[in-house]
Amino acid sequence: MKRLLFVMSAIVAMVTTVAAQNMTVKGAVSDIRTGEPLPYVNVGLMRMSDTVFVRGAATDIDGVFQIKDVTPGSYLLQASIVGYDRFVKTLDVHNDLDNVDIKLKGGTLLETVEIVAERPLYVMDGEKNMYNAKEDPSIQTGTASDALQNAPGVEVDAEGNITLRGVSSVEIWINDRPSHMNQEALKQYIKQLPANAIERIEVITNPSARYSTSGGVINIVTNQKITRNELLCVGVRARTSPNVSPWASYVWANEKVDFNFYLNADYSHHKMEGDGSSTLFDANGDTSRYQHHETTGRSKNIGGYTGLNLNWNISGRTHLSTWIGLYPYWGSNRNVNDFEYKEYKPDLRDLGYRYDFRNEDGFGWGGYAGAWFEHRFDTTGRKLSFSFNSNTWNNDGWGYETFAYRDPLRDTLMRRTYSDNSNPSGSLTLNYTHPLRNGFELEVGAEMEFGGGRRCQRLDTLASGSYVQVSLRSYEGEERGTGLNGYLTLQKRWGGFTAKLGMRGEQAWKHSTWNYLDGTGAVRVDTAFFGLVPSVHLSYQTKTFTSYSLSYTRRFSTPGMTQLSTFRRFDDYGFETGNPALLISYTHNVEAAFNKYLMGFGNIGFNAYFRSNTDEIGSMTYAGYAPEYFGSLLVNYTCPENIGSSHTEGVEANITYRPTGLLNVRFNASVFNYGYAYNGFTDSKVSWSARLNVWAKLWGWLEVFANARYSSPRMGLYSLSVANKSVDFGVSSDFFNRKLSVFFNVNDIFGMAEWGSNTTAPSYQTTGSQRYDSRFVSLGLTWRIGKMELESKARQGVTENAGAPRL
Incomplete structure (x- = not known):
């Protein structure tokens, strides 16, 4: 604690000796032919990175304008008035400018003139690689999952898991603040958030010290509009998988307050097929156990969400937002496995069986609540914000298992399982931003995070007509941090x-x-970690929208509490345990990027990166004994280990072709090499992925899109994932002056999607794959009653400055 305070105080002391000072841009506008001053001309400054309006003013009766509180940097200066051609030029602001001369040429009379240029689909701004989802028509009928698939380096699998360059430890932010959602809650959010409610997605592959994660940051920025009116939206999304999700949203807003209530329900029925095998070897390399299974599964889920959001614009500089939400979940599933099972040690035994598992009353629920407050001290950008977030996810349920052995001399085994899990968490954050002299900006923040979890697992075996608890398969654990x-x-x-x-x-x-649960085997772990994260980010953008960036960050990763605990959690064939000798893992990240926006063509971007890890934490499976449960039987057990070193180097390409507003072709490709060294063994593999998206608008009313993607096998520590591929197609249109919208999609047309992995550890080798019902047809309808300007807010429950997860 003292070390942390000392480091932060020392840095603050070094940089807070300068005072805030922004610039002023003054000038005059006149007619290029007559030299007459032009009054009431709109003059604006746009950011070079994405042409977003920053500040502006109108000329007075003498044609003079003055734009105050301009942060030093490069801008697009634009001027427009009815009857004259639009004026555009680049403008570098490093100090006060007093004689900006603008001359307008007379042109065609226009009804309205906008001073916002066409936004590139992909742009870079400092450490952020931004995907302007609002400008991408091909994803407007989908969900946030579809939009994320188009963000650079992001992938979302069939179960809703999000990875960035294959790394799962990515942190999801909503409107510039951490979502603080656990994995299950995040899946629900991504599944139900409409894509047309998203303004842009900001991807930070090499986060600066501002962020706590080492795996990258994905910031989902939603549409935010305030007008004086109200809107009711109702809709339904349906799939042949099957899945049905009706929803409704009501928004009321004026200049000071906006209020949103959102409600939806969801029913789904999924199928799964899979197969795999595993082989266990003894110390001599001889086969000790062999298994092969074929699996079919069915699951039915009923869930929903209700949320309430309130935003209050207390004054022009002070905002307060609050939010609360609840999402219950009921589920039942059944899995049937046919097992070929042979034990070779000490004697050959055929233990094949048919396994039947059913869970009919699983229940889970999650909720969140929070508040966010921001005060802007002046118009220079000096501001203070405070936020509180709390989240929880809970589930419990009974399951029933039947083992029907092929050997007629073995009795059928019947068991029941019970699980009860809870995961509360919360955070308090304080952030202060202070513009300084000569274009400097200081940002200081503090965060307090608290969380925990409780897990209870129970297994009972049916004996003589009653269930008896199996002591070493029934346990509970609690973690706090x-x-x-x-x-x-x-x-x-x-x-x-x-x-x-x-x-x-x-x-x-x-x-x-x-x-x-019988009170035995207690293991307690208490530990503390401290570390520093330095970062350097450099970027340069030319006046022709060409961007370059170079960055370095050193991160560290601490072991989880389960990874440190030596407590053994048994299953039918082995156990998993922790390793108290685990060390902190350090990662060095270096990235270089290039991005070019070409007017009339689109966008071209490349990103090269190198990541070096020391003492990376991975999971290894060994062969060993656990006589307290398995007797003399050789079994497999899993334990975390520090890998000696690993490295990843790769390059990404992102090309967008937009010759007109009616055609959009986008191609993303990534090639990378991953390698590691562990106990004298080294291995490496080159992997690649590609995605092609095509969107077109036909006859002025029908939107058509097609997507194709492929991901080659990827290597981990003694593991290799299977390749994955799919092709999607869809159409959409609006009717009755956009009061009704309809879309029709076909997902995974050829049914090629597949997930799985193979492991090649010296003592334990596996193969496995799963195939879900990924091929389906979906249909969606939306009916709007009220002002259309509020639609994006109504469809997801977004309020003007609220920064919490909202559906």
Whole structure:
């Protein structure tokens, strides 16, 4: 704690000796032919990175304008008035400008003139690679999952898991603030958030010290509009899988307050097929056990969501937002496995059986609540924000198992299982931004995170007509953690160049306790970690929308509490345990990127990266004994280990072709090499992925899109995933002046999607794949009653400055 405070105080002391000072741009507008001054001309400054309007003014009766509080940097200066051609030029602001001369040429009379240029689909701004989802017509009828698939380096699998360049430890932010949702809650959010409610998706593959994660940041920025009116939207999405999801939303808003209530329900029925095998070897390399299984599964789920959001614009500089939501979930499933099962040690035994599992009363629920407050001290960008977030996810249920052995001399085994899990978490954050002299900007923040979890697992065996608890298969565990983090970043802009330095300190305290339900085998772990995260980000953007960036960050990763605990969690064939000798893992990330926007063509971008890990934490499976449960039988057990070293180097390409507003062709490709060294063994593999998206608007009313993607096998520690591929197609249209919208999609037309992996550890080798009902037809209808300007807010429950997860 003292180390953290000392580091942050020292950095603050070094940079807070300068005062805030932004610039003023003054000038005059006149007729290029007569020289007469032109009054009431709209003059605006747009950001070079994405042409977003920053500040503006209108000329007075003498044709003079003045734009105050301009942050130093490069801008597009635009001027427009009815009867004259639009004026556009680049403008570098490093100090006060007093004599900006604008001359307008007379042109065709226009009814309206917008001073916002066409936005590129992909742009870079500092450490952020931004995907302007609002400008992508091909995903407007889908969900946030479809939009995320088009963000650079992002993939969403069939179960809703999000990865960035194959890394799952990615942090999801909503409207510039962490979502703090656990995995299940996040899946529900991504599944139900409409894509047309998203303004843009910001991807940070090499986060600065501002962020706590090492796996990357994905910030989903939603549409935010305030008008004085109300809107009721109702709709339904249906799939042949089958899946039905009706929803309704009501929004009321004026200039000061907006209110949103959202309600939806969801019913789904999924099928799954799979197969796989496993082989266990003894110390001599001889086969000790062999298994092969074929699996079929069915699941029925009923869920929903209700949320309430309120935003209050207290004044022009002060905002308050609050939110609360609840999502219940009921599920039942059944899995049937046919097992070929042979034990070779100490004697050959055929233990093949048919396994039948059913769960008919699984229940889960999640909820969140929070508040966000921001005050802007002036128009220079100096602001203070405070937020509170709390989340929870809970589930429990009974399951029933039947083992019908092929050997007629073995009795059928019947068991029941019970699980009860809860995962509450929360955070408090404080952030202060202060513009400084000469284009510097200081950002300082503090975070307090708290969370925990409880897991209870019980197994009973039917004997003599009653169930008896199996002691070593029935256990409970509790984990608690508290984190205190502080960060500071200092950013400098001059011209098109931006430099950002950062330092982050993280202190964490963790505790866990595990024991069997009969009170035996208790293992307690208490530990603490501290580390520093330095970062450097450099970027440059030319006046012709060409961007370059170079960044370096050193991160560290601490072991989880389950990974440190030596408590054994048994299953039918082995057990998993922790490793108290695990070390902190350090990662060095270096990235270089290039992005070019070509007017009339589209966008071309390349990204090269290198990642080096020391003491990376991975999972290994060994052969061993556990006489307390398995007697003399050789079994497999899984334990985390520090890999000696690993590295990843790769390059990504992102090309967008948009010759007109009626055609959009986008191609993404990634090639990377992953390698590692572990106990004298080295291995590496080159993997690649590609995605092609095509959208077109035909006859002025019908939108057509097609997507194709492929991902080659990827390597991990003694593991290799299977390839995955799919092709999708869809159409959409609006009717009755956009009061009714309809879409029709066909997902995975050829039924090629597949997931799975193979492991090749010396003692334990496996193969496996799963095939879900990924091929389906979906249909969606939306009916709108009220003002259309509020639609994006109504379809997801977004309010003007709220930063919490909202559906």
